[in-house]
Amino acid sequence: MELTVKQIATLLEGEVAGNDLLKISSLAKIEEGKPGDISFLANPKYESFLYSTQASAVIVNRSFQPQKPVSPALIFVENSYSAFTRLLEEYHRHISFARVGVEEPVFMGEGTSLGSEIYRGAFSYIGRNCQIGNNVKIYPHAYVGDNVRIGDNTIIHPGARILNNCLIGRYCVIHPGAVIGSEGFGFAPQPDGTYKTIPQLGNVIVEDYVNVGAGTTIDCATMGSTVIRLGAKLDNLVQIGHNVEIGRHTVVAAQTGIAGSTKIGDKCIIGGQVGFAGHLTIANGTKVGAQSGVGKSVKEEGVSLNGSTAFLMRDNMRSQAIFRRLPELERRLEELEKKTDK
CATH class of the missing domain: 1.20.5 (Single alpha-helices involved in coiled-coils or other helix-helix interfaces)
Structure with a gap:
């Protein structure tokens, strides 16, 4: 990916001071910048690097005034950190969706339909009667079971598993080793002390703009659906039990476990290694500190919990x-x- 400083400024709705025809091919930290790189300055602690960096361009706030001459071109924007984040997203989108075509060997079952601009990596598997949207990227060794639907512009990374009947939305990212639709943990105790398996007949619904981290497991529902709502972000090694619902734009950090039938509200923030008991309802905007254990429902919105068993942070x-x-x-x-x- 190569753009001129002027093209980047146009993308970020910024103004250029310096040579706007310089070519930019990569992004870098301001202290590590070299010719062809673009960086940003948001924290005043790093201003000294602006006067020594070899980067070709640096994104700065409109209010910034250099105290010394600078060699890189400056792109003035409202918020340099947000602008650089946007540039990172654009760069990531470009490299993530660059691949198109089929790498043999692959398998695709009968009745499956594919959109345009598809990428199918070597040894990937797509089952029967699937619907794969436009610009979907399925990397090597990924598995897509029967009757699966995947929306446009979604990426299935190497080794990810999407099992039968699951529905994946648009602009989702499923990271390596994630398993979506595995059998829920359902066993009925018997009079003799043994356990009888309860068939898990439901599926998983992942709505648009969801990220599922590496090694994360989302169990299918016993009946109905386990649901991950719009914009939710799941870190690596998260366990989502059967019939769980994760609300819109909720973020869940690594090694968290959520037991079956618990409902997490919208815009919640869940720290690492948090444990939720089953059949709970967690209100919108709840914040839970790392290593907390939540054993009761939370009815009041926007509270912060901490500890095991978790109770009001104060x-x-x-x-x-x-x-x-x-x-x-x-x-x-x-x-x-x-x-x-x-």
């Missing part, structure tokens, strides 16, 4: 403060007991 922090003082409090109690005995 109460938890107060309890931790008391906990740290326990040795001192114990000593004082012993002194009081001695005085009482006397």
